[in-house]
Amino acid sequence: MVVDVTRLDDTLRDCGRLLDHNKISTALDLATSLGAEYADVRLVSEITNSASLKDGKLERAIPGQQVGVTLRILADGAWGVHSTSDINSLSAQIESTLKLAKAVGARRSSKDLPVELAEVPIIQDEIHWKSQKDVRNTDLETRIEMMTAIDIEARDHEKVISTSTGWSDEHIHTELLSTEGMDRTWSFQRSLINGMVTAREDSEVVSYRFRHGGEGGLEQIESADLGQMGRDARTSVLRLLGAERAPSGKMTLVSDRDLTGVYIHEALGHPCEADLVQAGDSCLEGKLGQKIGSDICTVVDDPQMRGGYGCYPIDDEGVDTRPKRLIVNGVLTEYLNHRETAHRFGIEPNGGARAQDGLHHPLVRMSNTVIMGGSFRDLDELIEDVEFGIYACGSRGGQVDTGRGSFQFAAQEAWMIEHGSLTRPVKDVSISGMTLEILKNVDGLTKDSKLAAPGFCGKGQTVPVGDGGPLMRISEALVG
Amino acid sequence: MIPDDALERLMNSANKIGQVCEKANVTQWEVYATQGYGHSLDFEAGKIAMASGGGDGGFGIRVVENGRYGYAHLVDIGNSEKAVAQALSIARKSPSIKGFNLPANQDAVKVEGMFDKELLNIDSEMLLEQGDQLLAKATELDSRASIIGGGIGISAGVGAIITSSGIEAGGSRTSHGVGVQLSIDEDGLMTSSYEGDTSRFELKNLDSSVEKAVHWAQVTREQISGGDTEDCPVLMTNNGVTPLFSVVVPAAVTGERLVRGESFWSGMMGQSVMADHLNLVDDGRMEGGLASGSRDDEGIPTRRQTLVENGKLKGQLWSTRSAAKEVSEGRIDQAMSTGSASRGGHTSPPGCSTSDLILSSSKTTMSRERLIEEMDSGYIVHSVMGAHTANPTSGDFSVTTSAILKVENGEVIGALSQAGFSGNLAKAFTGRVILGDRSDSTTGSLHIPDILFMDGLRINPA
Numbered sequence: 017m018v019v020d021v022t023r024l025d026d027t028l029r030d031c032g033r034l035l036d037h038n039k040i041s042t043a044l045d046l047a048t049s050l051g052a053e054y055a056d057v058r059l060v061s062e063i064t065n066s067a068s069l070k071d072g073k074l075e076r077a078i079p080g081q082q083v084g085v086t087l088r089i090l091a092d093g094a095w096g097v098h099s100t101s102d103i104n105s106l107s108a109q110i111e112s113t114l115k116l117a118k119a120v121g122a123r124r125s126s127k128d129l130p131v132e133l134a135e136v137p138i139i140q141d142e143i144h145w146k147s148q149k150d151v152r153n154t155d156l157e158t159r160i161e162m163m164t165a166i167d168i169e170a171r172d173h174e175k176v177i178s179t180s181t182g183w184s185d186e187h188i189h190t191e192l193l194s195t196e197g198m199d200r201t202w203s204f205q206r207s208l209i210n211g212m213v214t215a216r217e218d219s220e221v222v223s224y225r226f227r228h229g230g231e232g233g234l235e236q237i238e239s240a241d242l243g244q245m246g247r248d249a250r251t252s253v254l255r256l257l258g259a260e261r262a263p264s265g266k267m268t269l270v271s272d273r274d275l276t277g278v279y280i281h282e283a284l285g286h287p288c289e290a291d292l293v294q295a296g297d298s299c300l301e302g303k304l305g306q307k308i309g310s311d312i313c314t315v316v317d318d319p320q321m322r323g324g325y326g327c328y329p330i331d332d333e334g335v336d337t338r339p340k341r342l343i344v345n346g347v348l349t350e351y352l353n354h355r356e357t358a359h360r361f362g363i364e365p366n367g368g369a370r371a372q373d374g375l376h377h378p379l380v381r382m383s384n385t386v387i388m389g390g391s392f393r394d395l396d397e398l399i400e401d402v403e404f405g406i407y408a409c410g411s412r413g414g415q416v417d418t419g420r421g422s423f424q425f426a427a428q429e430a431w432m433i434e435h436g437s438l439t440r441p442v443k444d445v446s447i448s449g450m451t452l453e454i455l456k457n458v459d460g461l462t463k464d465s466k467l468a469a470p471g472f473c474g475k476g477q478t479v480p481v482g483d484g485g486p487l488m489r490i491s492e493a494l495v496g
Numbered sequence: 497m498i499p500d501d502a503l504e505r506l507m508n509s510a511n512k513i514g515q516v517c518e519k520a521n522v523t524q525w526e527v528y529a530t531q532g533y534g535h536s537l538d539f540e541a542g543k544i545a546m547a548s549g550g551g552d553g554g555f556g557i558r559v560v561e562n563g564r565y566g567y568a569h570l571v572d573i574g575n576s577e578k579a580v581a582q583a584l585s586i587a588r589k590s591p592s593i594k595g596f597n598l599p600a601n602q603d604a605v606k607v608e609g610m611f612d613k614e615l616l617n618i619d620s621e622m623l624l625e626q627g628d629q630l631l632a633k634a635t636e637l638d639s640r641a642s643i644i645g646g647g648i649g650i651s652a653g654v655g656a657i658i659t660s661s662g663i664e665a666g667g668s669r670t671s672h673g674v675g676v677q678l679s680i681d682e683d684g685l686m687t688s689s690y691e692g693d694t695s696r697f698e699l700k701n702l703d704s705s706v707e708k709a710v711h712w713a714q715v716t717r718e719q720i721s722g723g724d725t726e727d728c729p730v731l732m733t734n735n736g737v738t739p740l741f742s743v744v745v746p747a748a749v750t751g752e753r754l755v756r757g758e759s760f761w762s763g764m765m766g767q768s769v770m771a772d773h774l775n776l777v778d779d780g781r782m783e784g785g786l787a788s789g790s791r792d793d794e795g796i797p798t799r800r801q802t803l804v805e806n807g808k809l810k811g812q813l814w815s816t817r818s819a820a821k822e823v824s825e826g827r828i829d830q831a832m833s834t835g836s837a838s839r840g841g842h843t844s845p846p847g848c849s850t851s852d853l854i855l856s857s858s859k860t861t862m863s864r865e866r867l868i869e870e871m872d873s874g875y876i877v878h879s880v881m882g883a884h885t886a887n888p889t890s891g892d893f894s895v896t897t898s899a900i901l902k903v904e905n906g907e908v909i910g911a912l913s914q915a916g917f918s919g920n921l922a923k924a925f926t927g928r929v930i931l932g933d934r935s936d937s938t939t940g941s942l943h944i945p946d947i948l949f950m951d952g953l954r955i956n957p958a
Binding site: 074076077078080081082083084094095096097098099100102109112113115117119120124157178216220221261262264294295297299375377413415420422424426444446448449494496 | 537540541542543544545546547548549550551552553554566567568569570571572575579582585586589590591620621624628642644645677679681686687688725756757758759760762843844845881882884885887889890892893894895896898914916918954956958
């Protein structure tokens with residue numbers, strides 16, 4: 017049995033604790049007595065609800081609970097890890113996990129530095145971010161009603177052949193205990209609504225996706241004009257039906273908030289992750305303090321940006337989170353890090369450790385990553401001097417090769433910019449480039465920087481993220 | 497790694513949940529259960545950075561009442577009464593699908609090669625030795641080469657499905673996987689390659705992933721300046737084409753998408769959708785197949801089904817529910833499960849997808865060298881960035897590649913540092929296509945050889 021079931025539900029509602037602290041403390045003491053330099057146990061319990069409509073009818077609704085717990089042991093300068101959904105088996109894994117760590121440590125050559133952890137404040141506390149409207153109190157009828165509000169508008173056209181609308185909410189409860197005496201419990205919620213509209217004309221089939229949500233409860237979904245979301249999606253997909261393929265080549269790129277966010281996430285955020293820097297897999301290695309972007313580029317990653325989909329109050333090593341200023345006026349000023357990389361680079365831990373869930377160990381990850389606003393008033397001012405370029409909107413995702421510093425991201429829809437005006441819609445736009453070249457080509461930002469649609473980031477583990485910024489102009493980018 | 501009685505314990509637990517369903521007077525119920533075990537190691541910066549082990553599992557409950565279904569998942573069977581009640585409550589709010597019932601029990605043929613007992617003998621220390629071997633191999637092949645990411649893992653799992661209609665099936669599976677992210681960083685130029693392999697048996701040639709990664713990190717260092725954007729022949733290696741293929745093609749052959757007009761092959765049953773020598777087969781019974789087994793994820797016996805034959809669309813894939821739904825809504829007169837139900841684990845109800853998918857040609861296939869000669873002039877693409885951004889509805893894609901070689905007069909003349917790569921994969925398959933030899937053509941459950949596309953693709957050098 018993983019945990020006492022009655023206690024699971026009741027405790028999560030009361031924001032209490034699930035781990036048997038006496039047992040875990042005894043297990044951690046055992047690890048120390050056997051030679052561990054450090055050990056921690058992190059439990060994550062998630063109460064989840066997902067639902068979807070297909071063409072306005074309920075397709076699936078899935079309530080669920082997931083519990084996972086991960087034991088990490090640092091010994092002889094190396095990590096051993098054990099993850100399980102069976103918490104009662106954890107104490108029996110101390111010796112075998114310690115043995116794993118020592119076996120890895122024994123392979124370290126003289127040129128390899130041992131893993132050590134930067135010091136952090138040792139804290140015993142509980143932090144619970146309360147939602148305005150606890151999403152666990154939302155019934156299925158409400159979820160259906162809100163998805164339907166989008167769906168009705170999205171499929172109100174004869175060329176729309178199908179719609180799907182989805183819902184996902186989760187209450188995340190985490191407990192962390194360590195041999196250093198860290199004893200922290202925290203919880204928060206995330207809520208998301210999304211969908212896809214597909215339209216067809218003769219043999220041409222196109223689709224358009226949308227998402228809305230963030231950290232918080234039902235209020236996150238209620239804050240959106242759901243009907244308008246459906247109308248906008250319908251308008252976009254119908255526009256794509258008649259759009260030509262985008263031209264290929266180097267040209268000026270103007271991006272909306274969604275794409276600006278994906279760009280900054282892929283092109284800059286990932287190479288700033290200090291575990292990749294440490295692994296020799298980042299083009300930003302050795303570049304702290306150097307100018308890597310244009311003067312107008314200032315980029316912040318902030319887990320405390322409440323409402324962002326990438327929010328979390330405490331990182332998965334128990335470190336308090338804070339905003340990280342990755343680039344200030346074009347100068348690389350900070351890596352995202354966890355305790356191991358903070359020690360390696362001799363810098364302050366900044367709360368960048370995140371794990372997908374209780375069954376995964378923490379990696380260095382982004383949270384809510386935004387480029388700050390600039391001086392341009394609006395889109396019109398941003399494009400008035402552009403002779404030939406492309407205005408790209410909405411994200412279909414992106415990817416980066418952090419070591420080489422090359423990246424790619426794709427837009428949902430786009431318009432050609434000709435002689436300072438938006439002219440015709442185009443589709444199938446992707447943008448690629450090299451981080452260290454293209455950051456210097458950012459030459460225009462509108463004033464208003466905001467988080468865009470929520471996203472998910474994969475790095476072996478998938479975590480929710482927020483990203484965004486203002487409208488952005490890049491003087492030269494490779495399109496197509 | 498896996499307890500001897502793991503399957504028995506899982507079946508017992510699933511049966512207990514079934515009893516809760518019975519007690520709640522649920523007429524049709526299904527309990528799907530999984531429990532996984534495994535251990536692995538991670539590479540980082542030319543060394544083994546971490547070793548880990550563990551496992552997880554849980555239960556999914558599907559109930560059906562008058563064509564309405566509900567689902568709930570849990571990790572602790574002590575919570576099953578609540579989960580059954582939740583699933584029932586959802587079912588009563590769901591639309592009724594006429595003719596939708598959970599499948600009846602049918603005899604299934606055992607599929608061999610799902611479990612390798614020998615693999616369980618590879619303990620953590622032996623896995624670490626395999627890691628040492630790969631690290632040494634990289635350096636041996638090229639002193640500049642370093643494995644900067646990836647890892648090796650062994651996993652074993654048990655799964656069970658028990659239903660009110662008499663299905664009571666379970667089984668065990670193993671797998672051995674390796675992934676190598678390797679780079680060569682010298683003189684201000686970094687080139688890299690990711691290669692991997694997975695098998696239900698012990699991988700006998702672990703070194704091959706390192707050998708391929710070193711090769712591609714080496715050959716992409718001979719860089720030449722890019723030319724103009726051109727529509728030209730492109731040879732996509734198995735490694736390059738599989739990620740794009742996996743996004744675009746499997747989605748196109750599900751019955752639901754086909755009859756709803758959501759597939760680029762909608763309305764083309766019996767018509768040409770690929771070059772006339774190409775065949776596409778979905779094989780749920782492939783010995784050792786990573787997506788094969790005796791039964792699908794709702795307990796129906798799997799089968800080997802031709803989807804495209806001599807370029808013509810011949811088949812489509814259905815789960816029990818997707819078939820009943822599309823028939824009841826009048827989009828198709830008749831459809832029934834093809835044993836194609838699949839799910840991402842106990843947390844999700846069954847959907848419909850391909851099993852082990854095989855692309856082949858009735859014409860003579862060619863070695864990679866012969867394909868390059870046949871291409872004469874064009875490009876070889878070995879990996880792409882952004883395959884997930886391809887559009888499965890239309891087949892359009894626009895991605896980036898840094899593993900691209902330029903070919904002139906049948907010979908490789910150098911690599912491009914980066915290029916845009918775009919086209920429509922569905923249309924490209926209707927043009928002149930030549931497949932590579934069958935060897936070295938498997939990536940996971942996709943069995944796709946090298947493909948030379950003579951038409952329809954565009955390279956846009958950076």
